[in-house]
Amino acid sequence: MASHAHQSPTAPTTIDFDSIKNLTASEAKAVDQLIINELSSDVILINQMGHYIVGNGGKRLRPMLLLLSAKALGGVSDKHLILAAVIEFIHTATLLHDDVVDDSDLRRGKESANAVWGNAASVLVGDYLYSRAFEMMVRTGNMRVMEILSKTTTAIAEGEVLQLLNCNNPETTEAKYLEVIARKTAILFSAATRLGAVLANTPAEMEDNLALYGQHLGIAFQLIDDALDYKANQEDLGKNLGDDLAEGKPTLPLIYAIQNGTESEANIIIQAITNGNREAFNDVYAVVKRTQAIAYTEQRAEEEAQKAIDALNILPDSAYKNALTLLAKFSVQRSY
Numbered sequence: 001m002a003s004h005a006h007q008s009p010t011a012p013t014t015i016d017f018d019s020i021k022n023l024t025a026s027e028a029k030a031v032d033q034l035i036i037n038e039l040s041s042d043v044i045l046i047n048q049m050g051h052y053i054v055g056n057g058g059k060r061l062r063p064m065l066l067l068l069s070a071k072a073l074g075g076v077s078d079k080h081l082i083l084a085a086v087i088e089f090i091h092t093a094t095l096l097h098d099d100v101v102d103d104s105d106l107r108r109g110k111e112s113a114n115a116v117w118g119n120a121a122s123v124l125v126g127d128y129l130y131s132r133a134f135e136m137m138v139r140t141g142n143m144r145v146m147e148i149l150s151k152t153t154t155a156i157a158e159g160e161v162l163q164l165l166n167c168n169n170p171e172t173t174e175a176k177y178l179e180v181i182a183r184k185t186a187i188l189f190s191a192a193t194r195l196g197a198v199l200a201n202t203p204a205e206m207e208d209n210l211a212l213y214g215q216h217l218g219i220a221f222q223l224i225d226d227a228l229d230y231k232a233n234q235e236d237l238g239k240n241l242g243d244d245l246a247e248g249k250p251t252l253p254l255i256y257a258i259q260n261g262t263e264s265e266a267n268i269i270i271q272a273i274t275n276g277n278r279e280a281f282n283d284v285y286a287v288v289k290r291t292q293a294i295a296y297t298e299q300r301a302e303e304e305a306q307k308a309i310d311a312l313n314i315l316p317d318s319a320y321k322n323a324l325t326l327l328a329k330f331s332v333q334r335s336y
Helices: 017-022 025-039 044-055 061-072 078-102 113-117 119-138 143-166 174-199 204-228 252-260 263-275 278-290 293-314 319-333
Strands: none
Touching: 017 025, 017 061, 017 319, 025 044, 025 061, 025 078, 025 119, 044 078, 044 113, 044 119, 061 078, 061 174, 061 204, 061 319, 078 113, 078 119, 078 143, 078 174, 113 119, 119 143, 143 174, 174 204, 174 252, 204 252, 204 293, 204 319, 252 263, 252 278, 252 293, 263 278, 278 293, 293 319
């Protein structure tokens, strides 16, 4: 950690996400402008949906990670800005496809795109965003960038399919589940931080450490998302509580509760996962609570966040390194 000696012992334990965000505010604005420019198509529906999704906000965490890692290594170039937009496009495409697969009607507290325009349009606009992302990354003229991002999108697709295979399968193990989130979620975090290093032409060790940071951060982030599905209130979360359950997703709190509950408790959850039953939410919640499955999930997330922080040791001290450290802490302390 950078010098924190000046902080009093009563320093706030919650980390101010906005102050981290401010460190890349001007670059983020340029990325947003780039996103809007690149979304312009003479096909009206693409414009409408594109602006709806992008305007729907979200934390813009992945582009921010790319920008922070770039700044921690010396600065942000035009190519960094392009790739920050590319990462956000890939992320948005996966959300569009995800919401169709999951049949979700809420995304970040608003109607999901598929709820507004239907599944067919969502799938096709998701495809458009992927294609646009590849078109943009070619502009960097960097084969290494192309290699990283093409491997990343392949891994995400594999993660999506693996998740589909685990759906309604109560026999999913913790290891299998972690494999899904490593591919489906963490790999895009990892690509974002790695690309910051690649464009800065750092030695391989630096690049690998930044990729590790992103990977562990992404897993921590997803595990907390899973915990919040049984903990947050709906306004904070921006999606319906119990969505994971209704989709028959065996997330870590459920996997742990099955293993640590009594036989009848385990059966409640096994039935709920097998049938994708939101009605069982209260019964399931009681078991999750009694087995302390949320605490276990949070503890696993904290271990991942710590691994992320350790990977940053290689970076020279700076406000940006400190921000990356704080982001890892934020990922496990957040309530939304």
